[in-house]
Amino acid sequence: MAAVAGRTYPAVTFEVDPERAAAFARAIGADPAEGVPPTFAAVYSLGTTAPQLFTDEEAAVDFARLLHAEQEFEWSRHPRAGEAVTSRGRVASDTSRRGMRFVSFETDTTDAEGAPICRSRALFVIRS
Amino acid sequence: MSQRAVTFTREQIAAYAEASGDRNPIHLDDGFARSVGLPGVIAHGMLQMGVAATVAADAAGGSDRLRRLSVRFAGMVVPGDTVTFSAEPAGEGKLEIRAINQRGEPVLTKSTAEYQLRGG
Numbered sequence: 001m002a003a004v005a006g007r008t009y010p011a012v013t014f015e016v017d018p019e020r021a022a023a024f025a026r027a028i029g030a031d032p033a034e035g036v037p038p039t040f041a042a043v044y045s046l047g048t049t050a051p052q053l054f055t056d057e058e059a060a061v062d063f064a065r066l067l068h069a070e071q072e073f074e075w076s077r078h079p080r081a082g083e084a085v086t087s088r089g090r091v092a093s094d095t096s097r098r099g100m101r102f103v104s105f106e107t108d109t110t111d112a113e114g115a116p117i118c119r120s121r122a123l124f125v126i127r128s
Numbered sequence: 129m130s131q132r133a134v135t136f137t138r139e140q141i142a143a144y145a146e147a148s149g150d151r152n153p154i155h156l157d158d159g160f161a162r163s164v165g166l167p168g169v170i171a172h173g174m175l176q177m178g179v180a181a182t183v184a185a186d187a188a189g190g191s192d193r194l195r196r197l198s199v200r201f202a203g204m205v206v207p208g209d210t211v212t213f214s215a216e217p218a219g220e221g222k223l224e225i226r227a228i229n230q231r232g233e234p235v236l237t238k239s240t241a242e243y244q245l246r247g248g
Contacts, residue, residue: 020147023143023146023147024144024147024148024178026143026147027140027143027144027146027147027148027175027178028144028175028178028179028181028182029132029134029179029182030178030181030182030185030191034185034190034191034192035191035192037178037181037182037191038181038185038191038194038197039174039177039178039181039197042148042150042174042177042178043147043148043149046174047148047149047150064164067201068173068174068201069200069201070198070199070200070201070238071173071174071177071198071199071201072196072197072198072199073196073197073198074195074196075194075195075196076195077192078191078192078194
């Protein structure tokens with residue numbers, strides 16, 4: 001298997017659609033009137049960049065054997081509905097032990113001025 | 129302490145799949161889920177994290193104050209499971225998050241949050 005620590009992916013810009021953010025809020029039992037839910041970062045940050053890792057043939061992540069083991073979001077602020085944000089994903093570490101591969105995938109999301117909004121850290125475990 | 133008990137349903141899981149864009153069939157199709165060794169469809173870990181965030185937001189005094197949320201996905205949640213989420217103060221601006229199912233098993237572990245204090 002390929003170890004691809006340090007690999008970075010092209011920036012992805014995403015507009016926070018107000019209706020989708022409201023539907024997301026309802027699905028988690030939050031009040032859509034309170035604005036974009038913090039964990040909408042699953043969409044605008046992790047969700048825009050993780051597919052780049054999963055479709056990277058050199059990274060060779062077997063999606064069928066993948067487990068999302070841990071997730072962390074750190075927010076500088078939360079985006080507003082309608083705002084365009086830009087995310088950049090990278091493989092922070094890629095190690096194997098006891099037949100398991102551990103991929104730490106980090107994403108930095110910034111606003112139109114380049115100011116930080118969110119950092120996502122996902123730990124994926126891939127069984128061999 | 130903020131607390132919320134949620135009984136997960138197929139409808140909620142499907143609504144989350146639609147809104148999040150994560151339409152992995154393990155969350156939507158029982159036949160597919162069984163074919164990969166699951167008991168049937170399971171809730172998204174990120175749906176559990178989303179509910180945990182609402183409880184953390186209550187404890188923090190508003191979702192706009194949340195600055196960090198970290199979880200470890202420790203157990204499967206299937207439709208019909210009732211999970212009690214709680215957020216408990218753990219120092220200034222810090223919360224400890226728990227999510228326990230109806231059998232007393234944790235589904236999220238090592239889960240913590242931080243928030244911006246009032247006037248901060």
